[in-house]
Amino acid sequence: MSEIAIQDMAASLKGRDFLGLVDYTPEEIRYLLDLAIDLKKKQKSGQPFQPLKGKTLGMIFEKSSTRTRVSFEVGMYQLGGHALFLSKNDLQLGRGETIWDTAQTMSRYLDGIMIRTYAHRTVIDLARGATVPVINGLTDRSHPCQALADYQTVLEQKGKLQGLKIAYIGDGNNMVHSLMMGAAKLGMHMAVASPEGYDPDPEVVKNSRENAALTGGSLLLTRDTREAIENADVVYTDVWASMGFESEQSAREIAFKNYQVNEEITSYAKKDYLFMHCLPAHRGEEVSEGVIDGPNSIIFDQAENRLHAQKAVMAALMS
Structure with missing residues (x-):
């Protein structure tokens, strides 16, 4: 420029x-x-x-x-x-x-x-x-400020954004909405795996896909965590019950039991994948300790x- x-x-x-x-x-x-x-x-x-x-x-x-x-x-x-x-x-x-x-x-x-x-x-x-x-x-x-910080972090780590794949595993909440729109605007490929009943908002999905079509990006929604995470450059998750949804914790633990980000599922991502989480995190719930505290994790770079x-x-x- x-x-x-x-x-x-x-x-x-x-x-x-x-x-x-x-x-x-x-x-x-x-x-x-x-x-x-x-x-x-x-x-x-x-x-x-x-x-x-x-x-x-x-x-x-x-x-x-x-x-x-x-x-x-x-x-x-x-x-x-x-x-x-x-x-x-x-x-x-x-x-x-x-x-x-x-x-x-x-x-x-x-x-x-x-x-x-x-x-x-x-x-x-x-x-x-x-x-x-x-x-x-x-x-x-x-949560646009968090998404902006997240893409700054990826840009610093990878040197580019366009063409990268980001996989999000978990609740279709405010965080994934901003990540989807950011990915679409920046020409990235995003895959979201959520259990039935916890999908992202259809209007946000529609807007994201329309924007992705203009930048060469794409958006995939799936129930299959492996499909979402395969070949991903970035793997992202969030808590299962966000602030305001604490009363649903027990029901969400059942619904999300197969949506934990752990060593097994991240083996399908690229070897140099980046693990991200907007924090606070519940270790042993949405993410294993081995992943969030492992060498691919950049959660505190995000926070900074x-x-x-x-x-x-x-x-x-x-x-």
Whole structure:
């Protein structure tokens, strides 16, 4: 990408929301990935980069988190700004104030809003009411910041993304939705193996396949874990019962008993496959200890890159 194209891309991202990868072109996603890698190099070398000096990010947490809170708070500090933590008990939302009024009011105080919540509709309504950028820190439908960090990690490890195969084994949840859309936008081949009744959302599948057709990627849905994982460059899984679904734990343990990522099933992936998990993980449940703690695992590289990928998003949207 030429210097002029980079400048044009940077200008086009200022002030936008980051609600999902579906809203971004392949070129914009790649720009954010390259920016994340550049910001990581700057941070590792001690080179100051503070485009958000004097700016404040409001962080609304209706769902608790370790990685999301720490990475956004530290990232905002490193970019020269300030992050303000707001739990659901700190806001009038829990007492009946509308999303619109909250968004309008917070936009008068803040330069950006990050929200981690349950219903995806909440994020959409917040963005419609806000006059500052809104960043989706996680909803029940998508987790775009994690997916961006994941593809940054794969790019660093493999040197490319287009043409690689990523296999996801497990629940068709918010994580796989964002991974599918990212893979489609980046020209990757993705295979998803889920038990009956736990498939990804049909609308997300449709949108992902439409985007994959434009980039040379593909999307396979199957019940067969071996079919999904065969020749995979990347193997990914997540917990069987995500936050909010704890009451289904026993039923899900039965449904997913043949969907554990372990040494036997990963033997069908490429020898140099990368194992990924968005964390927190339940060893011995969705993944064996031998895989998650083995030589192919890059789970903590992923966790670190939440910091750098989110810094790229904040710098691009808020500077």
